[in-house]
Amino acid sequence: MxxxxxxxxxxxxxxxxxxxxxxxxxxxxxxxxxxxxxxxxxxxxxxxxxxxxxxxxxxxxxxxxxxxxxxxxxxxxxxxxxxxxxxxxxxxxxxxxxxxxxxxxxxxxxxxxxxxxxxxxxxxxxxxxxxxxxxxxxxxxxxxxILYFPVGFELLDDLFTMPELHELYECILDTSIDRRNFRRKILDAQYIINTGKKREGLQNRHPDLYKFNKKLPKNAFQLNIS
Amino acid sequence: MxxxxxxxxxxxxxxxxxxxxxxxxxxxxxxxxxxxxxxxxxxxxxxxxxxxxxxxxxxxxxxxxxxxxxxxxxxxxxxxxxxxxxxxxxxxxxxxxxxxxxxxxxxxxxxxxxxxxxxxxxxxxxxxxxxxxxxxxxxxxxxxxILYFPVGFELLDDLFTMPELHELYECILDTSIDRRNFRRKILDAQYIINTGKKREGLQNRHPDLYKFNKKLPKNAFQLNIS
DNA sequence: TTAATTTGTGTCGAATTAACGCAAAGAAGC
DNA sequence: GCTTCTTTGCGTTAATTCGACACAAATTAA
The missing domain is CATH 3.90.79.10 (Nucleoside Triphosphate Pyrophosphohydrolase)
Known part of the structure; x- marks a missing residue:
């Protein structure tokens, strides 16, 4: 050859x-x-x-x-x-x-x-x-x-809060996203799991800690973030 | 080096x-x-x-x-x-x-x-x-x-009918798509232009001939075919 | 206690979608 | 020419989804 x-x-x-x-x-x-x-x-x-x-x-x-x-x-x-x-x-x-x-x-x-x-x-x-x-x-x-696959989690710690995830998406997409609609969509898509724990810290209300859902279902993709 | x-x-x-x-x-x-x-x-x-x-x-x-x-x-x-x-x-x-x-x-x-x-x-x-x-x-x-960019036209002649385009999409995606919803979405997306001509042929009603829209708008993508 | 901030949850009208009806255009048979 | 059948174009509607909010609970600081 x-x-x-x-x-x-x-x-x-x-x-x-x-x-x-x-x-x-x-x-x-x-x-x-x-x-x-x-x-x-x-x-x-x-x-x-x-x-x-x-x-x-x-x-x-x-x-x-x-x-x-x-x-x-x-x-x-x-x-x-x-x-x-x-x-x-x-x-x-x-x-x-x-x-x-x-x-x-x-x-x-x-x-x-x-x-x-x-x-x-x-x-x-x-x-x-x-x-x-x-x-x-x-x-x-x-x-x-990031709009059709949960890839952002690679940039966060194993445990993270909803506001942290929300900010990450806003930052990557360089746009503002409604906090409450974002929550609903991310949860519907089953990208993440609530661990029950809370982040104890310097802030006000202690937010829930989530982790990435490693066995995500075949359906339920496509975030369609507004 | x-x-x-x-x-x-x-x-x-x-x-x-x-x-x-x-x-x-x-x-x-x-x-x-x-x-x-x-x-x-x-x-x-x-x-x-x-x-x-x-x-x-x-x-x-x-x-x-x-x-x-x-x-x-x-x-x-x-x-x-x-x-x-x-x-x-x-x-x-x-x-x-x-x-x-x-x-x-x-x-x-x-x-x-x-x-x-x-x-x-x-x-x-x-x-x-x-x-x-x-x-x-x-x-x-x-x-x-094919779901977010008009790429299928490369597989068709310059002029084609709506049923032909519909069949192409069904064939590529290997699924059945509602004929009337498909038409609406393709037209909304401004992928194609009606030439006014008709396909004269062996069939029944003569379908309109369309051509690919080469200057498609920046918006209006994402077909979301059902 | 009160005020301020952040976070979790719910609501509602608007927009989009999926499913389907129907009539117009042409071809074939009588 | 008339009827029937098939194909194509256009429209309707109920269900779903989406976007824009309101509001209450949790926590800290004053």
Whole structure:
């Protein structure tokens, strides 16, 4: 077979859009490159695919070695093939996005080198390569997916309150959602389960603590949030 | 950069799920391989990505040279990375799906070699490689996409009747849809335009001929077909 | 105790949907 | 030409869902 020996294949890279959420802010993790090309420019984290790796292996390697994160929600996004997207040569990028929970967010936010940084998605710097486009697609995907699949929970702790979940959805969708209708729809969709516990805290009335419903029914999707 | 010189990259293949529609039947185009591996087994058409090609270039090349088709609707589907998916070595597949109109369908159906064949999606043979999985994902994508984007028209002639469109949707979604509610929703969504012409033919009442609305409004999506 | 804030639950009119009726247009048979 | 049958276009209505609120319970601070 020609493809295996007679010519060089394009390089295969994995690029990662890592989302985190805290304090009513949706953030992305960016790296400041310390080598050419795009030296001193912010980019998405990534790595070249090794011969024996699956995509998710490469993702985990990047998340673990560069960012110290474990057990992260991953989803393949899209593959980018523009021949000039990398000035070093032909590189195909298989983009993925990751949703990391507050535990990992806190670890990294505290211990990160100054060439790694969380950015509010509304205040991002110019990105190198075609990473602005990749990011935009990832955000779109997250926004549409959250409307028909309970994916937001990956950004919250195991236990969370209804107002916390409500704020997360408002933040991701960048819109205001009626608190009471949101509650009704999320409960109807059976995305979450009331644990009976309450969040004891600094606030006023103590809200119920919910957890994600891991065995959700085949019906009852499509939130249709107003 | 290590990735460019010091080791072999995985090969990159494009695999194509080619959908066609005629006579109330949704079909897929399959190739019977005449070499190892999977000799004499039906597979999806495909090719290796050349260094100077974009994904869609490779798709067009396959469609043109192997199947004699032009001007085909193409969409990237997903990338498949299972290391053992090809017994010859590491091959990453960037799967796409294609929707071809009846003109191309007729041409190919008439002039095809006996190693190329249309199969009703309900009566497909066992496929080689991981192509069964790729096909399944393509069908899922088509079924969900048709609910929020007017993509079915790629499978019909430029002019078509309401009953024809209705049958197409029933066939793709593999369900029965109320004729009158379907009409209302498709018209509300402004997917199509009544040309004023009628289909003169063998039937009873002559149905109106519609065409696809190429400048459809930003609002008015999401069909929500019952 | 009172006031202020937050959270849980319920209500109601408006909008949307699903199910179905019916008449107009054409073809076929007599 | 008339009737019958099939297909297509258009309309109606009851049931459901949705969006916009009201209100009470729980908690803290004054």
């Amino acid at each position: 020609k493809a295996f020996h007679s010519y060089q294949n394009p390089s295969l890279a994995i690029d990662l859009v890592v989302f985190g959420y805290q304090q009513r802010t949706l953030s992305v993790l960016l790296l400041n490159r310390n080598e050419m090309p795009f030296k001193d420019t912010w980019t998405l984290p990534g790595a070249f695919l090794q011969m024996d790796e699956r995509f998710k292996d490469t993702c985990s390697r990047v998340l673990k070695t560069k960012l110290g994160m474990d057990n992260v929600y991953l989803e393949q996004l899209y593959s980018f093939d523009e021949p000039e997207r990398d000035p070093r040569g032909r590189v195909i990028a298989i983009a993925h996005y990751a949703l990391i929970n507050p535990k990992n967010f806190a670890i990294t936010a505290g211990s990160m080198a100054n060439d790694v940084q969380w950015f509010d998605i509304h205040q991002m710097p110019k990105l190198g390569f075609d990473h602005q486009e990749i990011f935009t697609q990832a955000l779109q995907r997250l926004r549409s997916k | 290590k990735a460019f010189h010091s080791y072999q990259n995985p090969s990159l293949a494009i695999d194509l799920v080619v959908f066609g529609y005629q006579q109330r039947t949704l079909s897929v185009l399959l190739l019977n391989r005449n070499e190892m591996p999977f000799k004499d087994t039906w597979t999806l058409p495909g090719a290796f990505l050349q260094m100077d090609e974009r994904f869609k270039d490779t798709c067009s090349r396959v469609l043109k040279t192997k199947l004699g088709m032009d001007n085909v609707y193409l969409e990237q589907l997903y990338s498949f990375d299972e290391p053992e998916r090809d017994p010859r070595g590491r091959v990453i597949a960037i799967a796409h799906y294609a929707l071809i109109n009846p003109k191309n369908f007729a041409i190919t159906a008439g002039s095809m070699a006996n190693d190329v064949q249309w199969f009703d999606i309900h009566q497909m043979p066992k496929l080689g490689f991981d192509h069964q999985e790729i096909f399944t994902q393509a069908l899922q994508r088509l079924r969900s996409k």
